[in-house]
Amino acid sequence: MADQKFEVKGSFLMGEDWMPYxxxxxxxxxxxxxxxxxATIGSKHKLKRRYIKVDGVKPVKA
Incomplete structure (x- = not known):
């Protein structure tokens, strides 16, 4: 099965503020x-999973 594209929205903790992504x-x-x-946000910003929130995932139409 081929990979699809998904749009992932949420927020992550940067200092004391939650930043949307x-x-x-x-x-x-x-x-x-x-x-x-x-994995991407955690490695880029050196964050554990508990500091990353996912609000929604939806497929992207081509």
Whole structure:
């Protein structure tokens, strides 16, 4: 099965403030899109998963 594109929206903790984000990721399903978002934001900003919130995941129409 080919990967689809998903738009993931949420927020992450930067200092004392929650900063919103929107990312488009390629993944086989919504759960994997969420996991890849945790990995990307966590590694870029040195955050643990508890400091990253996912509000919604939806497929992107081509």
């Amino acid at each position: 929107t990312k488009v990721v390629e993944a086989p399903n919504e759960k994997q899109a969420e996991e890849r978002t945790f």
